[in-house]
Amino acid sequence: xxEVRDRDAAxxxxxxxxxxxxxxxxxxxxxxAVDNITLEIGENRFYALLGPSGCGKTTTLRMIGGFExxxxxxxxxxxxxxxxxxxxxxxxxxxxxxxxLFPHLDIFENVAFGLRRKKVPGAEVTQRVGEMLxxxxxxxxxxxxxxxxxxGQRQRVALARALINHPRVLLLxxxxxxxxxxxxxxMQIELKRIQNEVGITFxxxxxxxxxxxTMADTIAVMNExxxxxxxxxxxxxxxxxxxxxxxxxxxxxxxxxxxxGTAVTLRDSSTIALPEGLAFGPDGPIQLGVRPEKMSxxxxxxxxxxxxxxxxxxxxxxxxxVSTHYLLRTSWGTEVVVVVQNxxxxxxxxxxxxxxxxxxxxxxxVS
Amino acid sequence: MNRFxxxxxxxxxxxxxxxxxxxxxxxxxxxxLFSFNDNRGRFNFTWQGFTLKHWANAFDVPNLFDSLVxxxxxxxxxxxxxxxxxxxxxxxxxxxxxxxxxxxxFLLFLPMATPEVVLGSSLLALFLTLSIPTGFATIVVAHILxxxxxxxxxVKARLSGFDRHLEEAAMDLYANEWTTFxxxxxxxxxxxxxxxxMLGFALSFDxxxxxxxxxxGTVTFPLYIWGAAxxxxxxxxxxxxxxxxxxxxxxxxxxVAVQRRSEARV
Amino acid sequence: xxxxxxxxxxxxxxxxxxxxxxASSKSKRKxxxxxxxxxxxxxxxxxxxxxxxxxxxxxxxxGSFQTGYEFTWAWQNYTSAFTAFGEHFVRxxxxxxxxxxxxxxxxxxxAYAIAFRGGRYRNLLLILVLMPFLTPFLLRTLxxxxxxxxxxxVVGVLQSxxxxxxxxxxxxTGWAVVAGITYxxxxxxxxxxxxxxxxxxxxxxxxxQDLYSNPRTAFRKVTLPLSRAxxxxxxxxxxIPASGDFVNAQLLGNPQQLMIGNVIDSRFLRIVDxxxxxxxxxxxxVAILLIVIPYVRAVGTEDLVA
Numbered sequence: 028x029x030e031v032r033d034r035d036a037a038x039x040x041x042x043x044x045x046x047x048x049x050x051x052x053x054x055x056x057x058x059x060a061v062d063n064i065t066l067e068i069g070e071n072r073f074y075a076l077l078g079p080s081g082c083g084k085t086t087t088l089r090m091i092g093g094f095e096x097x098x099x100x101x102x103x104x105x106x107x108x109x110x111x112x113x114x115x116x117x118x119x120x121x122x123x124x125x126x127x128l129f130p131h132l133d134i135f136e137n138v139a140f141g142l143r144r145k146k147v148p149g150a151e152v153t154q155r156v157g158e159m160l161x162x163x164x165x166x167x168x169x170x171x172x173x174x175x176x177x178x179g180q181r182q183r184v185a186l187a188r189a190l191i192n193h194p195r196v197l198l199l200x201x202x203x204x205x206x207x208x209x210x211x212x213x214m215q216i217e218l219k220r221i222q223n224e225v226g227i228t229f230x231x232x233x234x235x236x237x238x239x240x241t242m243a244d245t246i247a248v249m250n251e252x253x254x255x256x257x258x259x260x261x262x263x264x265x266x267x268x269x270x271x272x273x274x275x276x277x278x279x280x281x282x283x284x285x286x287x288g289t290a291v292t293l294r295d296s297s298t299i300a301l302p303e304g305l306a307f308g309p310d311g312p313i314q315l316g317v318r319p320e321k322m323s324x325x326x327x328x329x330x331x332x333x334x335x336x337x338x339x340x341x342x343x344x345x346x347x348x349v350s351t352h353y354l355l356r357t358s359w360g361t362e363v364v365v366v367v368q369n370x371x372x373x374x375x376x377x378x379x380x381x382x383x384x385x386x387x388x389x390x391x392x393v394s
Numbered sequence: 395m396n397r398f399x400x401x402x403x404x405x406x407x408x409x410x411x412x413x414x415x416x417x418x419x420x421x422x423x424x425x426x427l428f429s430f431n432d433n434r435g436r437f438n439f440t441w442q443g444f445t446l447k448h449w450a451n452a453f454d455v456p457n458l459f460d461s462l463v464x465x466x467x468x469x470x471x472x473x474x475x476x477x478x479x480x481x482x483x484x485x486x487x488x489x490x491x492x493x494x495x496x497x498x499x500f501l502l503f504l505p506m507a508t509p510e511v512v513l514g515s516s517l518l519a520l521f522l523t524l525s526i527p528t529g530f531a532t533i534v535v536a537h538i539l540x541x542x543x544x545x546x547x548x549v550k551a552r553l554s555g556f557d558r559h560l561e562e563a564a565m566d567l568y569a570n571e572w573t574t575f576x577x578x579x580x581x582x583x584x585x586x587x588x589x590x591x592m593l594g595f596a597l598s599f600d601x602x603x604x605x606x607x608x609x610x611g612t613v614t615f616p617l618y619i620w621g622a623a624x625x626x627x628x629x630x631x632x633x634x635x636x637x638x639x640x641x642x643x644x645x646x647x648x649x650v651a652v653q654r655r656s657e658a659r660v
Numbered sequence: 661x662x663x664x665x666x667x668x669x670x671x672x673x674x675x676x677x678x679x680x681x682x683a684s685s686k687s688k689r690k691x692x693x694x695x696x697x698x699x700x701x702x703x704x705x706x707x708x709x710x711x712x713x714x715x716x717x718x719x720x721x722x723g724s725f726q727t728g729y730e731f732t733w734a735w736q737n738y739t740s741a742f743t744a745f746g747e748h749f750v751r752x753x754x755x756x757x758x759x760x761x762x763x764x765x766x767x768x769x770x771a772y773a774i775a776f777r778g779g780r781y782r783n784l785l786l787i788l789v790l791m792p793f794l795t796p797f798l799l800r801t802l803x804x805x806x807x808x809x810x811x812x813x814v815v816g817v818l819q820s821x822x823x824x825x826x827x828x829x830x831x832x833t834g835w836a837v838v839a840g841i842t843y844x845x846x847x848x849x850x851x852x853x854x855x856x857x858x859x860x861x862x863x864x865x866x867x868x869q870d871l872y873s874n875p876r877t878a879f880r881k882v883t884l885p886l887s888r889a890x891x892x893x894x895x896x897x898x899x900i901p902a903s904g905d906f907v908n909a910q911l912l913g914n915p916q917q918l919m920i921g922n923v924i925d926s927r928f929l930r931i932v933d934x935x936x937x938x939x940x941x942x943x944x945x946v947a948i949l950l951i952v953i954p955y956v957r958a959v960g961t962e963d964l965v966a
Contacts, residue, residue: 616797
């Protein structure tokens, strides 16, 4: 089981963590949605909960927000135990997937809703709403109703409505899911910018690994109620450590073999060299992987020395413009995907035999 | 030839629709028409001439206006109570999963599946056994009973389209359960609740069979007509029937127009 | 942006206790639906369930208004009621069934027309269908007395075509009663059918035509089956009240052709014979339920009450 402590946050500071889940479990009937999760999130971080549907990421978020109660475990916000507290008693705000804007109120009242509940005086409300609409670039929309706004605009109102209350943590439940591709990419950058500017912790739930990698400082990859891998985007991409994470974040080619020291023997008897750091523990069966973009194709005789290489035949070639995707089949039947940037015109035809090569340090081990 | 048949078919259905609607309106027209009938004698079944005198002395018939007032009071009271009770039930059914949900659904369905004769007579039997004299109160009780099911159906239909996240959003923004209900839930379901109230009111106002069993000495408008049917229904009844119709239609059209206007503004 | 102090609420101190907090709010959440149900539920039980049980009880009593009633498992009430009024039951089912069928034949095309040809005016047309029912039930029925009068236009036409004999009548016959019932419950048949027709995605019919059906076949194979739920609902909503109705029979029929509703009414309110009346009432209720429950099972209660 990989370590799930968020190292950056626990870096010796006195300040309590923004969010701390301890041994949290949630069941729905017979299904264990969240399985004994322990999670620590520090201040001023963009934190992503990433995973396929049903992995428990939304349930975890809802428990932080107070919309579900954990069956066991505790939830602390800035050191204070909030387990069992209602959402209106917690210093966090949520941006919902469907935005949940109040259709019978105009934009001004929607954004002002939280302030009104806290009995903030009218003049201050007007001023803060104005500032907020300015921040999300919706000036002049305050008298409109949600039904009159586009999806992107509604999304920004939902954001404004949450942020205006100065929550200490902002929870986002797949807020960009309903937007078209171009808008989504713009909003990803927007959200990141706002998080930097506001300086509070954002906890962002998404199933889109590209989105998580673009926006987050730290990603927790969840599967079946547990956190499988936790770390920064680069770290978990290059070192996924489990077959699930390797497959979920980008594509990967996995191969089984027998390890002796730093050498792994594959099924066709070819030898693969592992980087030093991965050669720990007892010898034995092992599964290693390499990302498609780290591999290159050469003619079988021309395999460079010092690089790992396997022999395969080309099954399919797809020209994508930016790159060419090759589908190869190894001598023992495994399919391997290689993505080659179109730097030159060299192309290997279907049916030809090639050697797929890569540098040893690009190999990762999967448990 | 096919083209021609298609055209006939296309128009046939529209012609049918017009005919069917005409069929629906014929009795209404008759009712309205006969409020102007210069009838001789007590019965009002054959046309004898046009007159406005019934409209002029509409209030002259003893007991007729009282019965209208009674019907109105009963309808208002029973619709009000039934709407409150029914809305609460609808909220619980749509929002929550709990044991006994299907039983409740079934229990709500039963009164709608029971012929009015049975409903009315069973209530009468109850009142007799408990030695409760039948009258205004028992009518209201009976009307509340059958209205509840219809209220639940109406409000439920409206609630089903309600985004649950709206209430969570309100709570996320520091509104407790009560404030959430008042500020978010209630305004949103209000059209449905209002429609349910109107439905209950209409059902109660027009009810005859159940009322007949439980009325004791109290006379509602339908009961008045029933009693008068044998000895001759005075044309003033038609006058009031027409008036009610015109008023209700106007209210309905007004509501639709207001709705259209508010939607257009958005 | 500065963080100001008048921001979010502070969480209550840890003393709130995590386990206790979670437990009490959870149990409170569990109780809410029952609390909401309670007032209405009590009303239903008091004024529906108990009276029904009571009705069954009364039907098994013996005695008379003067001497008082006694519960004696008097099953003979049922048998004597049947021998005396069996024909009324049969007549009621006959009339109600015929009326329902007629309502279906008239109402389905009407619903179809509004759903598929109504266009922008759909809502207006629906309102038009409902409007006549804003006149009092009794007045509408009395109006039919005028329309079907012996000296009226309708009877005249039918006589000249030969459907009725030279000095035949419509009033005080079963046909008048059926006509009245059909009219009075037409909206109950039309609306549910409309609702189910309206839900049909027009592209389904286009798909059928793309697959070589002519309009008639497309209707039979696609539209009709998809509107089944509406037909069932409409049939129930018409049949149930129709079978217990006695107003139409009283005003438009003749005393030799009473429906079971008339009998129950008179037994309860005029000839004070509670056990017989109760027995008849209860039998009617059970008969209806026996027809309704299989339908409900097939369609599901959620759908009908929703």
